[in-house]
Amino acid sequence: DGGITQSPKYLFRKEGQNVTLSCEQNLNHDAMYWYRQDPGQGLRLIYYSQIVNDFQKGDIAEGYSVSREKKESFPLTVTSAQKNPTAFYLCASSTTRATGELFFGEGSRLTVL
């Protein structure tokens, strides 16, 4: 079945450590996104990519980094520079950025101890 796979589902890290969240899709979608969700707030865009080897910052990119070496993969690294990294992270993809239906992964919950 086609879809988006995020891993790990739950992750704990100590302050000062970098952590990488995986996102893989087999939908042959060009556009991929990383969102952050905090309690009581709408989803906020961290990074997006519309094509392999190209990505753009979203609204809250500071302290995060991404890569897009393959069409199906868009990993997110939460660096030690991110001041408040505890959150729920969602990866999504669509055929095109402007008009495509969104498909989401199951999310990764990161807790910094």
Added chain:
Amino acid sequence: KNEVEQSPQNLTAQEGEFITINCSYSVGISALHWLQQHPGGGIVSLFMLSSGKKKHGRLIATINIQEKHSSLHITASHPRDSAVYICAVGSEKLVFGKGTKLTVNP
């Protein structure tokens, strides 16, 4: 004022009731999305629409471009409909509402 406002924030209904969730927005859009987030956190796309009305099973979504307003209706609600419903609007960039938490009691 938020660019996307959803109402109500929380909604409790009895099984079988007709449900309406509203979304008002102030940005220009090429499409409006209705999403469903389950308690585990996963999100499913319900509708993407830019005009008129769409229906899928017991769910109906409408949009009025002139009034910048959309509604999501659920007919014959069921406990399995309990979830957070999120409205998202935009063109190149999507802006998300904070969601409406729906609880349907048996």
